Amino acid sequence: MAPHDLDRARLVALLDVERATYTRTHPRSAEQYARADHLFGRVPMTWMNMWSGGFPLYLDRARGNRVVDVDGQEYVDFAMGDTGAMAGHSPGATVEAVTARMRDLGGITTMLPTADAEWVGAELARRFGLPLWSFTLTATDANRWAIRIARLVTGRPKILTFAYCYHGSVDEAFAVPGPAGQAVAREGLVGAPVALSETTRVAEFNDLAGVEEQLRAGDVAAILTEPALTNIGIVLPEPGFLSGLRELATRYGALLMIDETHTFSAGPGGATALWDLQPDLFVIGKSIGGGIPSGAYGLTREVAAAAMSRDDADLVDVGGVGGTLAGSALSVTAMRATLEHVLTETAFERMVALAGDFTAGVQATLDRTGVPWTVQQLGARAEYRFAAPAPRTGSDSAAAADDELDEYLHLFMANRGVLITPFHNMALMCPDTSAADVALHTRLFEEAVTALTRPRT
Ligand SMILES: Cc1ncc(COP(=O)(O)O)c(C=O)c1O
Structure with missing residues (x-):
C-alpha cells in the first residue's frame, strides 16, 4: 500500500476528530494566539505556525523531557526544540x-x-x-x-x-x-x-x-x-x-x-x-x-x-x-x-539505546500493519517517513511528504500527551527520556496507525 492508497476519507475523518479535540482542550493557547495582533504571523517566529492544529501550544514551563502548556497539560517531549534542547529542558x-x-x-x-x-x-x-x-x-x-x-x-x-x-x-x-x-x-x-x-x-x-x-x-x-x-x-x-x-x-x-x-x-x-x-x-x-x-x-x-x-x-x-x-x-x-x-558519553549511551527501542517499537507496528513506511535511526534520533524502501536522496524523501498524515500523527500524539517535532516526524531522546516514555510513544503510534488501517466494519 503506497501512502496515497491509504483511505484518505478515513484519514480526513480521523484528522477532524483530532483537530476538534485539540481545539477543545487547549482554550488558553487558542486565546493567546488569537490575541497576538502585534506578531508577524501571530507567532514570535513565523515557523512556529508549523505546529499542527491551527495554533501552537503556548509554553508554561519545561524541564527535562517534560513540557507543560498554559492549559495545564503535560507532555512527554520528543521534539526537544528540534535539537536545541537535546540536553533536556533547562539542564x-x-x-x-x-x-x-x-x-x-x-x-x-x-x-x-x-x-x-x-x-x-x-x-x-x-x-x-x-x-x-x-x-x-x-x-x-x-x-x-x-x-x-x-x-x-x-x-x-x-x-x-x-x-x-x-x-x-x-x-x-x-x-x-x-x-x-x-x-x-x-x-x-x-x-x-x-x-x-x-x-x-x-x-x-x-x-x-x-x-x-x-x-x-x-x-x-x-x-x-x-x-x-x-x-x-x-x-x-x-x-x-x-x-x-x-x-x-x-x-x-x-x-x-x-x-x-x-x-x-x-x-x-x-x-x-x-x-x-x-x-x-x-x-x-x-x-x-x-x-x-x-x-x-x-x-x-x-x-x-x-x-x-x-x-x-x-x-x-x-x-x-x-x-x-x-x-x-x-x-x-x-x-x-x-x-x-x-551531553556526556554516558548520556549518549542511554539516549542511543532508547532511540533503538523507539525505532524497534515503530518498526513492529509497520510490520504488523503492513503500511509502506520506514523508520530510520541516527544515534539518539529517530524518524518515520511515508515511503518504503527508505528514500536515498532528498528529492525522493521530499516526494514522500504527506501533510495530512503528518498533522494526524502530530495531533494524535499531542492529544494524548506526546510531542514530536512539528517538522515531519522526528523524535529525539534526551538524557531525561525514560523507557516508559518510549513505551508510551510505541503504544500511541500503534493505536494511531491501527485506527488508520483497521478494516471497515
Ligand atoms: C543541519 C542544520 N544546520 C543548521 C541549522 C540552523 O540552526 P539555527 O536555526 O539554530 O541557526 C539547522 C536548523 O535546523 C540544521 O538543521
Missing part, C-alpha cells in the same frame, strides 16, 4: 553555571574572553577532531562564516549542497537541481539575493557521480553537507558515500564542510567521530549550549593558516565574520557546562 548543570555567571559574577556580554572558551575549544577538538574553533550564537551563523572562510582560502565562488538539505537561513543552501542540473531555488524561497546558480552547485545525496560532475568545473569552494540529511526525514548515507565525498573534495580542490547541528545525535563526537569523516570545516550549534544561544565552527590547521595568511582579509573587524554577542561569557559558560556535565 541542571547548565542552569547552575549560567546563573552563577549572570547573578554571582555578572558579565553576560562584555567583548572580553573567559577561560571557559579555551576549555570548550579543547573539548570540541577532542570530540570532533578539528584543532581550532571559533564561536557563534547559531548554527546558521557558523555555516555562513565557515562558507566565507572556504571562499577566502580557495578563491572559488560556489558551494556544493544537496537537494532538500537545510543548514539554517544560509542563502547558498536552498537549491534543488533544475532541468539541466543547474542550481535553482527551492520552491517557496523568500527573497533570494541572487540567482542560486551564481552561488551554488547542487547534487543528490548518495550520488557520487552527480557530485563529481558538479565539481569538474573547478569553481566549488566547499561541499557542504550533513553526514545524513535530517531535515527531509532522515536520509542515511550509503556505504562509501561520505568517504567518496572526502576523496572527491580533495581531488577537485574543494573543502569538505560537515554540519553536525542535528547529526550530533549520532554520539558524543557526532557522525564525524563515529564514521571518521575528516572534514576541513565543521559546524555545530543548537544543543551544545543546553538551549542558551551557542554555535561553533571548527577548522583544520591548514585552513586556518591559509585564512590567517591573507593580509587582504579583515578577519578582525568588519570583514564579514563576526557577531557582537558571539563567544560571550554567557554562551561559552553554557557550552562548557553542557558538554562537561550533560
